[in-house]
Amino acid sequence: MLGYVKKSKVSSANSAANSLLKAINTSLVEVDEETQDAGSITKIECAGGNATTVTITGNSYSGTTFKTKVDQYMEKAKNKAWKAQCKGGVCIAAAICVDSTYTGTSPAGVVTVDNYSTYSGSGKLDNALAAAVLKAS
Template identity: 60%
Template sequence: MKTTKKGFTLIELIVVIAIIGVLAAILVPSMLGYVKKSKVSSANSTASTLQKAINTTLIELDEETQDAGSVTGIDHTKNANTCTVNGTNLPTGITGATVWTKIKNYMEKATKLEFKAQCEGAACTAVAVALDNTYTGTCPGGVVTVDNYKSYKLSVNNALTNALNAAAAKAS
């Protein structure tokens, strides 16, 4: 009685492993590109959401008969319990604590962000957000892209200032 052997030969296994290696060499770099693209997109989306939260806050402050038009900027440091409100002749009701409480009401994760916002005429015109030391996002978008996100990887404060200036220029 003749028995037949079952299984793969060593050559067949080597060929399959080589094919898998070639496919991995092609796919891994492109997959890493998608990760960067999604992180940059997430940072820009966060900036857009934050701009909406700040605009809603400014509208609410204006409705409370306070002059929100005097606010020219809002800055926040990551994990801080307040923000810095910049402006000329700010009314007594517009403080960092008041503004921060309202922003947090509209965006829960704002505490985890470091951001700078530029305001004009009771409206937020541009926002720059640092998700971490690598990814910065802006609104209006298109300032930070996959191609240039590393140029905004300075100290967070400098990156935000540069991104905010570029976003403000784009908004005007």
């Protein structure tokens, strides 16, 4: 594939991750308004598609309800696998698998044209998220 096409796909994936991070943060604000317990959410995982596959670590808040909130702000996340790390009621890093080849992260800069294949596929979301968390620290 041409270099500029790869660069565009990587940039688009990282942009999707940034939009996901913002959607999660907005959803966390809503959770905090409802339960004042968003600060205890530490990790959010979505296997894609099925809303019941959302796992929230550190809180008993419904994963299905949280995914519905995120989907309101980012429709593109509805059928995608994604993971996010939260601290103090704020999403600090996110990773999303936009397709079988490209994964994006926020903060950006983890997945690049040179290393995108290292993070390809939803099975490597943990690696992408871990690198994004390190970058955010």
